[in-house]
Amino acid sequence: MTRAPTPFSGRVIVGFDGSDHAVRALDRAADEAARRGTSLEIVCGWPWGKHPLPDFGVTDDTGKLLYSSARRMMDAATERVRDRAPQVAVSESLTTESAARALLRCGRDAALTVVGTRGHGGFAGLLLGSVSLRVAAHCTTPLMVVRGDNGDEHHRVLIGLESDADTDALHFAFQEAQRRACSLRVLHAWQYPAAPHGSHATSYHLTWDELEHLRKGAEAVAQYAVAPLRETYPDIDVHTDTVCQQPGKALVEASRNADVIVLAAHRRPRRVGLQLGPVTHAMLHHAHCPVVLVPVD
Structure with missing residues (x-):
């Protein structure tokens, strides 16, 4: 639930x-x-x-x-x-x-x-x-x-999903698709863990089974998050998608074919105050469509 x-x-x-x-x-x-x-x-x-x-x-x-x-x-x-x-x-x-x-x-x-x-x-x-x-x-x-210079309508709402904890943003995306009477694409971008630096880097490796386990886990993120909402919004044509790519780059490219992209606004405390994460910054600078930030508690 x-x-x-x-x-x-x-x-x-x-x-x-x-x-x-x-x-x-x-x-x-x-x-x-x-x-x-x-x-x-x-x-x-x-x-x-x-x-x-x-x-x-x-x-x-x-x-x-x-x-x-x-x-x-x-x-x-x-x-x-x-x-x-x-x-x-x-x-x-x-x-x-x-x-x-x-x-x-x-x-x-x-x-x-x-x-x-x-x-x-x-x-x-x-x-x-x-x-x-x-x-x-x-x-x-x-x-x-409001950014992006493409006036074409794609009849699609896009949400970049970091994890199944992005509940408010996901609800907003479903509601936005409902308001616009269009489809919803739920995109989760992930990357394999980087090898560590230093003297132990040469001994670092993942087996094929471990890599497959990570891939299947990543694919399950969007599917698991969306499952409870399919019944709440039965009229929404929703598609879940997973890509192994740097999240900012993947979402910027995906925004070419969306009317709006929804993101959970993960703000991190710093000495100079709250700071937006790198993916959010990438979208605010480079997205091809309007970006909606939904605050995260």
Whole structure:
């Protein structure tokens, strides 16, 4: 029996700064809100730190001009969403908080937070810069990073499964396939253990039986994880797949034929704070489709 997934509910959040990449994220966020039947909130952190919001009694003319520009930008974004998805209730938040802090705060009760691949102003380097990496490292609900330049639809959701402990991500992937009425590919990439270095390396080897045992164990990972969910989602056409390859490389290649890839966000504590794993970094930099990170407790 699998553990019940963490309940994700509420609205869709999108980080917006007016850049072309942010517009792509805005369009995707509108589609995601429509698909989920939820509202959409457009969030912009105040991007001009030395010019506080004039609402706070500041008389700086430059600050007023920048504020007016930001308001027009947000209003235009709202109109774009209404034209694209008129059934979606949309709101906008222009805040004095930093972009990362605003997205993390607003995303605490969100069904999904959406960001673009890079931007300017308040979302400098949005992705892969400090703002988006901070959101990815600290988000507590699913985060979608809109990347990839292939507009073709493949009618497939892809999930990179590290182990059968990625329960929340697997549930999310099934639900995403259900929302999109498409198939689901569950991919587990693994590698044979590397030979140790040093004086004992020459005596290190695995027998054929040991290698076969490792291969069969790897093949069982996705099959075992998916088995309990086939009954929960009987209408989903799900395929399990195992490849002996470096996981980041395997998932980047597989993302060419997917509409979205889902990953469990394994964050590891470091002296400088939480850090994303190498596979997650590879996907955020190189995936050919949007990437959804589902936080792991």
